[in-house]
Amino acid sequence: MSAEFWLTQLHENGYRITGARRAVVETIEKSTRALTPVKVYDMSRKRYRALGLVTVYRTLEKLEELHLIQRVHQPMGCQAFISAGHGHQHLLLCKKCGQVAFFEGDDLESLTKSIAKKTGYQIQDHWLQLFGLCKNCLSNQQA
Amino acid sequence: MSAEFWLTQLHENGYRITGARRAVVETIEKSTRALTPVKVYDMSRKRYRALGLVTVYRTLEKLEELHLIQRVHQPMGCQAFISAGHGHQHLLLCKKCGQVAFFEGDDLESLTKSIAKKTGYQIQDHWLQLFGLCKNCLSNQQA
DNA sequence: CACTTATTGATAATGATTTTCATTACCGAA
DNA sequence: TTCGGTAATGAAAATCATTATCAATAAGTG
Ligand SMILES: [Mn+2]
Ligand SMILES: [Mn+2]
Ligand SMILES: [Zn+2]
Ligand SMILES: [Zn+2]
Numbered sequence: 001m002s003a004e005f006w007l008t009q010l011h012e013n014g015y016r017i018t019g020a021r022r023a024v025v026e027t028i029e030k031s032t033r034a035l036t037p038v039k040v041y042d043m044s045r046k047r048y049r050a051l052g053l054v055t056v057y058r059t060l061e062k063l064e065e066l067h068l069i070q071r072v073h074q075p076m077g078c079q080a081f082i083s084a085g086h087g088h089q090h091l092l093l094c095k096k097c098g099q100v101a102f103f104e105g106d107d108l109e110s111l112t113k114s115i116a117k118k119t120g121y122q123i124q125d126h127w128l129q130l131f132g133l134c135k136n137c138l139s140n141q142q143a
Numbered sequence: 144m145s146a147e148f149w150l151t152q153l154h155e156n157g158y159r160i161t162g163a164r165r166a167v168v169e170t171i172e173k174s175t176r177a178l179t180p181v182k183v184y185d186m187s188r189k190r191y192r193a194l195g196l197v198t199v200y201r202t203l204e205k206l207e208e209l210h211l212i213q214r215v216h217q218p219m220g221c222q223a224f225i226s227a228g229h230g231h232q233h234l235l236l237c238k239k240c241g242q243v244a245f246f247e248g249d250d251l252e253s254l255t256k257s258i259a260k261k262t263g264y265q266i267q268d269h270w271l272q273l274f275g276l277c278k279n280c281l282s283n284q285q286a
Numbered sequence: 287c288a289c290t291t292a293t294t295g296a297t298a299a300t301g302a303t304t305t306t307c308a309t310t311a312c313c314g315a316a
Numbered sequence: 317t318t319c320g321g322t323a324a325t326g327a328a329a330a331t332c333a334t335t336a337t338c339a340a341t342a343a344g345t346g
Binding site for chain 4: 287288289290291292293294295296297298299300301302303304305306307308309310311312313314315316
Binding site for chain 2: 021038071078082092094095101103105106107108111112115116118119120121122123124125126127128129131132133135138
């Protein structure tokens, strides 16, 4: 899943490929942690100087609409984005450095069935997110 | 868990009990759906006219600090609050009317163990939230 | 009741996101 | 390859949400 694919997706959906979009796409696509609009702006400006913050917002909007990125919710705030997982995946976030990993294979079948029965709700979606410490932060830990 | 208990909690933690706080507490404590600060403000003003929005923010802050309320994250926004569950509970939200139900009994033991092994992360917390349609919205559904 | 001081609401300040608008440049058609 | 319609851009202003300031008020202890 390369930046080129994202650009192709934009193009195939009637959006033009511009220098600004290229810079934003390349920045987010290769990041392994969630980035706020301002962070995306700062990082992308190294690739495309004339970039405006407004364009970052507009590009994020389109990438989210095409399901190429997703918003990341955290206790400290929910304005960060990261590349969307493939298929049915959830996020695992490092509380210390922000490193993000994807995981899959959660099976909530029996749980949702039981909850549906108990509450009378028809359950349609779920959000699951794990928090902890990544391998790297674990080993760099002081005693 | 009555409004009086919340007020007692505030008092026991060195906070004064005021008309403004009484109004805010009573509003949130009896709500079965997540409320934004402005919504809390509008609803509470029916109980206490002189209430200021700033005081709503300040009161929410304290109630969250005492774990009496919790922030609710949703696709449409994350600035709403609802009474905190008791013990280890998660939320089930109606996508149509916003009705909130609590549930417990999720067992993520084996999942987190397996993910920890695969990723090398030490997993500490989890967020789980279910979305669907409540009993009421289900039955009021048009064909 | 009186006094100390936390709390209040109005207002201003800040921060984040969205809108407006004139200019630029992408890209399909010729 | 050039051309032209129009999507996209960035600067600036507007809007919306949240936080800080501050003088006036009122909770609650004694
Ligand atoms: Mn899942
Ligand atoms: Mn749980
Ligand atoms: Zn959130
Ligand atoms: Zn409902």
